[in-house]
Amino acid sequence: MNRIEKLIQELCPNGVPFEKINALVEKVDTVDWQTTESARYIDLATVDPRTSSLGDTDVITEKTAPSRARQAVAVGDVLFGSTRPLQGRRFFVDEVAALPFIASTGYTVLRVNSPKLDPRFLFHWLGTSSFVQHVEACQQGTSYPAISDKNVKRALIPVPPIEVQREIVKILDLFTELEAELEAELEDRRKQYEYYRDQLLTFPEEGGATWVELGEIAAIDRGNGMPRTMLTQTGVGAIHYGQIYTYYGPVARETISFVTAGDAKKLTVVEPGELIITNTSENLEDVCSTVAWLGKEPIVIGGHSSVIRSSMDPRFLAYWFRSTNFFPQKHKLATGAKVVDISANKLKKVVLPVPPIEVQREIADVLDKFDAFVNDLSSGLPAEIEARRKQYEYYRDKLLTFKELQPEAA
Structure with a gap:
């Protein structure tokens, strides 16, 4: 944190410029099935809005592709779920896969083409309360709310010097990595719990x-x-x-x-x-x-x-x-x-x-402890994950809030 404060004091003491996202990204091509035999499809349900992680993806071809499977995605792209946008569904493509990715039109795909903006900085910023306010003001529809790609790209993002962005990204990435490790441990413990539950209940x-x-x-x-x-x-x-x-x-x-x-x-x-x-x-x-x-x-x-x-x-x-x-x-x-x-x-x-009632109670007592450890938000791993998530959200909003540079101070 001190290093970031020093960099800000040294490089941008009077504030930072704010720019529309559309000035920092380029147009994304639609998929060309003449050159693409098959691809992995990123649908809205594929990305977990809590963890911003990618779940299982279907392999599609020109014949099996849904009508919404149109956007060719590349490594370094940032995806924002523009359908039901307040769910905060976002994903950073950092995987070099054997098959290319294709994203649903339910996403706005942001491909940074400016050296002024770190794509990971953009990814984290899309989760901030300031961007959420922009979405709330621009989304349309009630039963099926959505925000257009154009309105997503009209959002004003702070653009501090790239050195500042990278230091902020390092810190925020540490939070997300820790949470990912805890989520992986929780998944392992849940599998363990389900195994022992089934064993204890097998007679x-x-x-x-x-x-x-x-x-x-x-x-x-x-x-x-x-x-x-x-x-x-x-x-x-x-x-x-x-x-x-x-x-x-x-x-x-x-x-x-x-x-x-x-x-x-x-x-x-x-x-x-x-x-x-x-x-x-x-x-x-x-x-x-x-x-x-x-x-x-x-x-x-x-x-x-x-x-x-x-x-x-x-x-x-x-x-x-x-x-x-x-x-x-x-x-x-x-x-x-x-x-x-x-x-x-x-x-x-x-x-x-x-089984005898004493055995029933003994088994239930054991499973109560297991269940609390893997599912109870007030204790165990879920509570630790929730605490880390809130900590990340706090520092994300704090680190990504900047004073806007005024023209006379530029």
Whole structure:
């Protein structure tokens, strides 16, 4: 930090010029399928907006390419997601790949052609609050907001001396590298957790557990109603089925949504110690997602989910339904393509292991610790990653904020 301050004092004590991005970048060509046999396609879903990292890319040819696959991308390019731009989706192309990249037209591709601007400086600056304000002012549309390439390039970016830019990039890159290392460690720990979960929940057909149909040991009541418009900020705790596979883990003690006392009377009640399971989803993976309700008060659920009432430890059940041990039965029981459903009656046919209650609790206790370490934002690796991300965002905005050089001081 001191070195940057010294450089600023030495090279630009009165401020730095601000220039429109379009004065510092060049036009990007569309893909030429006459010279390109195949390419890797960067779609909007390919880039993680939290980490700015690239996920799996599809290999496409002229015949299989989506209509939006048009922009030929080169090493050193900066991609900004101009569709739903406030998600902050950005990516720096630093990989020399065996196949060329092609980007969706949902991105603005920025190719720096000026020695005054470091592409990595531009990449980091696109995440700053000042650029976000520019996006907010220029984006159009409500259900499908977007900002045009022209308006992205109209943004004014500070252009300090290149030596200052490179020192700033060094510091910010260290933050992103550390976060990437933590993310990689978290991914490894999650795989480890899933492996041990599945091992702990695997029982031989003879010994260790009694195998029974769920309907023999539990009552299953399917909910009804409760559209999202019914949810409020206060009142009786409520869990919407969609929240189970997008927000909640295996255990919940508080709800993020509520309904009025009047609406609660129309809905299915879940008592503390009972299990909630989704009956419906858009894909097989999310159907039968589970959460054990361990709060102090009863809550309610609506349609597309059921409550399972039994004498088993609800945490054990939640983990077992989330394990690969259940997947073959889920695949067999599920119906539908666009909307996948497993009815409450079909759930009664699920065959599951019932070990002694002490064993259930012991397994659940072990998995609770594992789950907290890899998923709990208040502890473990997720908390450390979140802290590093906030630290990066703080220093990014601090380091990339400059006083504008006035004409008389130039």
